[in-house]
Amino acid sequence: MTSQQSRDQLLGAYRQMKMIREFEERLHKEIMTGEIAGFTHLYSGQEAVAVGVCAHLEADDLIVSTHRGHGHCIAKGCDVKGMMAEIYGRSTGLGKGKGGSMHIADFQKGMLGANGIVGAGGPLAVGAALSAKLDGKGCVAVSFGGDGSVNQGAVFEAMNMAVVLKLPAIFVIENNGYSEHTGADYAVGSKDIAGRSAAFGMKSIKADGSDYFAVYDAMGELLDHARAGKGPCVAEFETTRFFGHFEGDPQKYRAKDEVKRHREEMDSLKIFRAHVLNDRLLDETALDAIDADVLSLIEEAVSEARAAPPPQLSEITTDVYVSYP
Amino acid sequence: MAIKSYRDALNEAMHREMERDARVFVCGEDVSGGAGGTSGEREASGGIFGVTAGLLPRFGEGRVIDTPISENAIVGLAVGASLAGKRGIAEIMFADFLGLALDQTMNQAAKFRYMSGGKATCPVVIRAPYGAGMNMAAQHSQTMYQIITSVPGLKVAMPSNPADAKGLLATAIRDDDPVVFFEHKALYGRKGEVPDGDYLVPFGKAAILNAGDDATIISMGRMVVFAEKALEGLKASGVNCDLIDIRTSSPLDEDAILDSVEKTGRVVIVDECPPRCSVAADIGAFIASKGFSSLRAPLELVTAPHAPTPFAKELERAYVPSPAQIDAAVRRVVSYR
Ligand SMILES: Cc1ncc(C[n+]2csc(CCOP(=O)(O)OP(=O)(O)O)c2C)c(N)n1
Ligand SMILES: [Mg+2]
Numbered sequence: 001m002t003s004q005q006s007r008d009q010l011l012g013a014y015r016q017m018k019m020i021r022e023f024e025e026r027l028h029k030e031i032m033t034g035e036i037a038g039f040t041h042l043y044s045g046q047e048a049v050a051v052g053v054c055a056h057l058e059a060d061d062l063i064v065s066t067h068r069g070h071g072h073c074i075a076k077g078c079d080v081k082g083m084m085a086e087i088y089g090r091s092t093g094l095g096k097g098k099g100g101s102m103h104i105a106d107f108q109k110g111m112l113g114a115n116g117i118v119g120a121g122g123p124l125a126v127g128a129a130l131s132a133k134l135d136g137k138g139c140v141a142v143s144f145g146g147d148g149s150v151n152q153g154a155v156f157e158a159m160n161m162a163v164v165l166k167l168p169a170i171f172v173i174e175n176n177g178y179s180e181h182t183g184a185d186y187a188v189g190s191k192d193i194a195g196r197s198a199a200f201g202m203k204s205i206k207a208d209g210s211d212y213f214a215v216y217d218a219m220g221e222l223l224d225h226a227r228a229g230k231g232p233c234v235a236e237f238e239t240t241r242f243f244g245h246f247e248g249d250p251q252k253y254r255a256k257d258e259v260k261r262h263r264e265e266m267d268s269l270k271i272f273r274a275h276v277l278n279d280r281l282l283d284e285t286a287l288d289a290i291d292a293d294v295l296s297l298i299e300e301a302v303s304e305a306r307a308a309p310p311p312q313l314s315e316i317t318t319d320v321y322v323s324y325p
Numbered sequence: 326m327a328i329k330s331y332r333d334a335l336n337e338a339m340h341r342e343m344e345r346d347a348r349v350f351v352c353g354e355d356v357s358g359g360a361g362g363t364s365g366e367r368e369a370s371g372g373i374f375g376v377t378a379g380l381l382p383r384f385g386e387g388r389v390i391d392t393p394i395s396e397n398a399i400v401g402l403a404v405g406a407s408l409a410g411k412r413g414i415a416e417i418m419f420a421d422f423l424g425l426a427l428d429q430t431m432n433q434a435a436k437f438r439y440m441s442g443g444k445a446t447c448p449v450v451i452r453a454p455y456g457a458g459m460n461m462a463a464q465h466s467q468t469m470y471q472i473i474t475s476v477p478g479l480k481v482a483m484p485s486n487p488a489d490a491k492g493l494l495a496t497a498i499r500d501d502d503p504v505v506f507f508e509h510k511a512l513y514g515r516k517g518e519v520p521d522g523d524y525l526v527p528f529g530k531a532a533i534l535n536a537g538d539d540a541t542i543i544s545m546g547r548m549v550v551f552a553e554k555a556l557e558g559l560k561a562s563g564v565n566c567d568l569i570d571i572r573t574s575s576p577l578d579e580d581a582i583l584d585s586v587e588k589t590g591r592v593v594i595v596d597e598c599p600p601r602c603s604v605a606a607d608i609g610a611f612i613a614s615k616g617f618s619s620l621r622a623p624l625e626l627v628t629a630p631h632a633p634t635p636f637a638k639e640l641e642r643a644y645v646p647s648p649a650q651i652d653a654a655v656r657r658v659v660s661y662r
Contacts, residue, residue, distance in 0.1 A: 037460035037638045089460070089637030100462045100636030116464030117422070118394050151393035154425070179394055180354065181370040183361020187393040253362030253369035310639040317632045 005055075005216070010282055011290065013055055013212060017047040017269055018294045019080060020071040024243075026298050027070075027087065031247045035306070036087060040101045043071035045210075045242035048268035049174050050075035052215025053142060053235075056223050062110045062128040062141040064121035068241075069114025072144050073104050076111040084301035090308035097311045098319065118179075119152025121145055122171065126158045129169035129232070138227045140168040148179020150193050156200075162232035163201040169232040170222055171197065174209060176241045181253045197234035209237030210266040213275060240266050326520060332513040334487040335376050335452075338494035339414065341523070343384050346412065349498060352390035352402050353416030353452075357381035360391045373418055374454055374513055396425035400451055404434045404503070407449040412498060420455035420469040420507060434503040435478030449504070450497045455483075456509040456547055456597060457634045457645050466634035466641075468546075468598040473505045474574040474607065480528055481575040483507040485549035487517040489572055492526030500528065509547040529576030533585075537565025539659050540591040543582060543608055545571045548595040548627075548646060555651035564659055566593075574604050582608065583616050590621030591658040595651055600628040622661035625654040 005013075024044040030036055043050070046068075054063070054075035065072040073083055078094060086093030087101045094104055105113035112128060115121055125143030132139040149155055150173055162169040173193050177184050190196050198204040203225050207218040215237055222233040240262040244251045251259070276282040329337070343349045356377040358370020371378030381389040392399050396417060403413025417423055423430060430451060437445040457466035474481045480502050484490040490508070497504040534549065535556055544552045549570045556568060567585040571578060586592055592612060596605035605626045612624060627646045635641055 038636060039461055039465065089639070095636075097637035098463075098635045098640065100460070102462055102464070103636070116462065117425070119425075148394045151395050152425070153395060153397055178362070180373065181358030181362070182355055182391055182393075183359075183363070186361025186391070189393075252366050253359045253364055255363040255365075258363055311635075311637050313640065313643050316635055316640050316644050317630050320632045 007282065009055065010276060011286060013051050014272060014282070014287060015290045015294065016051045016075050017212065017272060018290055019297070020047045020050065020074050021269055022294050022298045023070060023074065023080065023084070026302060028243060028247065030302065037089060038100050040087065040247050041068040041245065042241070042243045042247065043068050045262065045266065045268070046174055046176060046239045047071055048212040048215050048272070049172065049209045049237045049239055050144070052212045053172055053219050055216055056219050057110070057142065058139070059110055060137065060139045062112055062132065062139070064112045064125045064128065064141070064143045065114045066121060066144055066146060066149065067102050067114060067116055067118065068146070069104055070101070073106070073111055073114065077109045078104065078106045078111055080297060081301045081304055085305040085308050088305040088308070089310060090305055091311040091315070092305070092308040096315060096319070098315065119145065119149045119154045122149070122152070122155035122158030125169050125171070126162050126167060129162065129167035130165065132168050140170055140223065140226045142170045142172055144172050144174060146179060147173065147175040147177065147184035147188060147193060150196070151187055159197060159200045159202065159232070159234070166229070166231040168226040168229070170226055171232065171234045173197070173234065173236045174239050175236055176239050178245065178253065180245045183253065194234060194236035197236070202231065203233040204236070205233070206236045206238070209239030210268045210271055212268060212272050326518045328516055329487050329519040330513065331484070331487045331490045331508070331515045332374065332376055334491040334519045335494055335508060336378060337519070338491045338498070339377065339380060340383065342495055342498040343380065343388065348410065349412045349414065350388040350390065350406070351377055351380055351414045351416065352392055353399055354392055354394055354418050356416055357389055357391050372416065374510065376508070376513070377416065396422045397429050400426040400429035401433070403449045403451070404429050404447060407447050408437060408445060412448045414450045414452060414498065417451060417453045419465050420453035421464050421467045423453055423469050423473070430473070430505065431476045431479070435476050438502070439478060446501045447503050448501045451503070451505045453505060453507050454510045455507045456511060457629070457641060458511040458547070460636060460638050460641055462636040463633035470505070470507045470574060471598045471603050474604055475602065478503065479575065480504045480573065481507065482528065482573045483509070483546040484572065485512070485546055485570050487515065487519045489526055489532070491519050492524045493572060496525045496528055499525070507546065512547055512550070515550070526572065528573045529578055530572065531578035531581040532570040532572055533567060533581065534570055535566065535568040537567055538589060539564050540566045540593060540655050541569065541585040541589045542566050542593045542595060542651065542655065543569045543571065544595040545574060545604065546597060548597050551646065551648045552595050552651055554648035555655065558652055559655055564655060566655060577608070577611070579611065579615070582612065586612055586616040587619045590619050591661070592620070593625040593627060593651065593654045593658055595627045595646055597646060598628060599631045600626060601631060603628050622658040625658050627651055627654050
């Protein structure tokens with residue numbers, strides 16, 4: 001399966017995963033300085049999902065994201081500097097500093113936005129999929145959601161409606177084991193997200209979300225199905241988050257060594273490296289060069305964001321409408 | 326009297342009412358936290374703002390219920406149980422998420438009494454942390470109480486200080502009608518004197534926090550704190566005002582408002598919501614119709630602008646009504662001839 005991906009594709013995937021990781025690890029540090037305001041939910045640990053999914057998507061395919069959206073944004077091609085500036089609340093941010101971490105969007109890139117409302121992405125993706133179907137160009141809409149989001153009525157409704165209307169929607173569920181401070185094994189009654197979703201009448205797959213190749217292969221299969229007009233599908237990816245729910249979370253609900261263990265055993269970057277080096281798909285020098293390049297880009301993104309001006313106060317009441325007499 | 330935070334005062338009210346009445350229970354996301362976690366710690370959270378801390382260890386899983394992320398079903402859980410004889414307290418993590426639970430709130434809880442011709446009682450409390458000021462952007466900062474206040478059948482409280490937090494929440498829990506209880510997120514750490522023991526603050530009874538003849542400031546929730554700040558400066562320059570904290574927007578203490586308006590004839594209403602259909606607009610319309618003959622200056626409404634809450638801290642600071650805006654509005658009404 002992995003041979004289907006060219007060297008460039010693999011380098012690109014690694015670069016995006018590394019970019020996400022370093023973006024988040026850097027934010028984790030910057031947040032401690034108190035310079036970044038508000039709520040920030042970091043995506044570290046889940047990189048392989050965003051990148052493995054988006055690796056298949058074209059510019060015209062649409063994604064809808066979550067409160068933990070930085071990884072999805074990067075994987076769908078949002079400008080990393082524009083994202084950083086947005087998180088710093090600067091006028092140069094992708095949302096002019098009006099939205100912040102939880103609301104990064106880039107409609108030109110087919111990224112319909114991170115979202116502060118858990119579960120809101122399901123219905124939005126169904127609508128985006130309807131638009132894609134009406135256009136008839138074989139495009140799809142993907143909603144990302146967590147193990148917590150699938151307990152929203154809106155997501156149930158969206159899944160059923162997507163089946164009824166036979167829409168090219170793909171529900172990607174990132175099961176990182178927790179919704180805030182509550183375990184998925186408690187909150188998902190059947191403990192089986194993929195199975196429950198399949199009961200709506202959708203094709204569904206469950207795969208290892210720490211392994212880029214597993215995600216890539218699973219998504220490939222689902223996309224063939226959706227692009228062929230055979231209706232919506234669900235992918236449940238098992239993954240983990242390396243940080244707390246939000247920055248500042250003491251994580252009392254997690255076993256003491258859990259994060260340390262997951263960082264050793266479920267690190268998508270380590271797993272990717274081992275895989276490509278073992279199969280001689282890429283060489284270490286190329287990967288190391290990417291690492292260095294990513295780090296310097298993140299450094300630039302942070303210093304440019306810091307130096308950028310805040311939005312003008314007149315911006316408070318602009319962009320509320322397209323027009324308003 | 327003890328010095329307590331707003332958070333602890335709310336927590337105490339729930340502890341006391343659950344102790345007093347076995348029908349009272351609490352449900353919501355992470356109200357205890359830790360269910361299904363790997364640490365084995367069962368109260369890993371105590372509510373995302375810590376307001377429900379200690380309830381699980383004291384009252385157990387039967388009455389302190391961690392729920393999935395399902396707001397409409399969370400409110401429904403409390404509403405249905407309350408129709409059937411219990412007294413549910415549903416916590417909605419952020420008031421903004423009432424958007425997902427509006428059916429159970431406004432179509433169900435609010436209307437049973439009426440539609441049953443007075444047969445049903447639905448003594449539910451929906452607790453909703455609200456408000457801007459913490460850089461949480463457009464979907465985690467709204468006031469929401471203006472929407473809920475407009476619904477007949479719902480009572481609406483929004484305490485501005487720890488004593489009222491305790492007294493109003495206790496009243497809400499004992500009240501036989503559905504109450505939506507708005508707690509300002511930025512007030513949780515606010516400390517103040519809280520009466521010991523059983524303490525109830527009646528609904529529909531405003532607090533007069535300062536007495537003065539020059540103007541009337543009417544406010545609620547966190548804006549009361551800002552009005553108090555503005556008053557310090559105003560007093561220093563010889564302007565003294567009535568400061569009315571409505572405490573509940575439904576029922577509204579119309580008498581307290583009219584009495585003060587009759588005395589001063591000059592009114593500033595301070596409300597954190599955007600202006601259209603705000604509580605400020607509602608009270609303003611009431612004064613314009615029932616207190617018109619007393620008015621000696623146009624009403625001044627200090628509200629947020631007609632825009633969602635911005636993220637950037639510079640913008641958010643300017644978005645939320647400020648003590649400086651209140652000060653300026655009071656000076657305008659006072660100097661109006
Ligand atoms: C409608 C709604 N309810 C509650 C919340 C508060 N909240 C934010 S994230 C979250 C947990 C989400 O869990 P999950 O879907 O598993 O995503 P994860 O955080 O694990 O990425 C909750 C309860 C919210 N933002 N929106
Ligand atoms: Mg999760």
